[in-house]
Amino acid sequence: MRISATVAAVSGALVLSAFAVPAAQAAGSDAGSYRSDVAKIREAAHTASGKATLSGSTVATPADDEPYALNVTFSNIKVHSGKPIVVGAAAHVSVPVTYTLTHGADVDITASDFLNGPYIYKGTFANPTNMLFGDNAGTCTATSATTASCKATLDIYPGDGDLSNTDAGAWKAGAEAIALNGQDPTSSTFDITKVGLADQGGFASPNVTRLSKLTVNAAPEPVKKGKTITVTGKLTRANWDANNYTGYSTQPVKLQFRKKNATTYTTVKTIKTSSTGALKTTVKATVDGYFRYSFAGTSTTPAVNATGDYVDVK
Structure with a gap:
């Protein structure tokens, strides 16, 4: 109002x-x-x-x-x-x-x-x-x-x-x-x-x-041990002017990994979103587990974690 x-x-x-x-x-x-x-x-x-x-x-x-x-x-x-x-x-x-x-x-x-x-x-x-x-x-x-x-x-x-x-x-x-x-x-x-x-x-x-959303995709799946995994995603937040969701640019986001059967995530590296909110980085495949992106939030946008994406390492 x-x-x-x-x-x-x-x-x-x-x-x-x-x-x-x-x-x-x-x-x-x-x-x-x-x-x-x-x-x-x-x-x-x-x-x-x-x-x-x-x-x-x-x-x-x-x-x-x-x-x-x-x-x-x-x-x-x-x-x-x-x-x-x-x-x-x-x-x-x-x-x-x-x-x-x-x-x-x-x-x-x-x-x-x-x-x-x-x-x-x-x-x-x-x-x-x-x-x-x-x-x-x-x-x-x-x-x-x-x-x-x-x-x-x-x-x-x-x-x-x-x-x-x-x-x-x-x-x-x-x-x-x-x-x-x-x-x-x-x-x-x-x-x-x-x-x-x-x-x-x-x-x-x-x-x-402004409500935030975060996605993740780790590929290829499955992957051979020692090979490169590319992890992409996107951080978006509510755009109240247009009533949709748009990318949140230049924000630090953590790439995290949780081993299969483990309960906690460990931070692998921190990268920044692009001008459109996109995320992309690479890691080496070591063991089976879940990759996710994690955003800590700001005064205008709440923290959010992506749902973990499972990678099967052969």
Whole structure:
């Protein structure tokens, strides 16, 4: 979901802009779905201000067009148990999140129109270049009169344009809460000033990475002892701009060997991928066993091992 609006802006038109959804997803959502609801709120907030475009241009609005500050804070946000978020070229990825919600005694978090949920963002909290949310609001269980333990999921759709290749790497986490207080965003009488909003960022998030794939082929098979074996392969990773997999160039990759009936691989040599991600090297045949390529990973691309290719040495 591509977002260019300034999330920290306090105008009624922009403060909810982080909840924008792709048109196709919004149209396909159920009437009560989280993304659909918050998208309607954003539309209503825009109409209420009448001073900002839906593209996210920053325009000052009067204070009486703002939601009020909701007495809610977030803590202990844990995205994907701290593990890197690995996203392929097109398939939907669901990411679990847990967090703690603390609220004032005047906030009813059990109300049917109280919404809250986490998100992750690329860039700064004041000026994110991209944000990713869940399809549904978080669910919370009260642990005291003013605290609750919550869980939710982030839903990522690379095939729908949620990510570009430049998004790979470091992200931050945040969370938002909205109290509609009986207001209907689709109504002509909707009053944005009666809606409460809390938005908090700067939490740690694991990296969002491009799913990697690695192949290997050792030939000829079988081979006479002492003869040359040529080992080829290719390292590719998800291309979010084109929704396919393309070669990962000039990356160090280990050629490893495991003897027949052994349990561990030993590194034979390290080579680099070509400009297209291709791998090719030679070794001498000694004993029966499996060859594989092994990539250690980077901040934008996870580690991956090729499935071992067996060579019968005569």
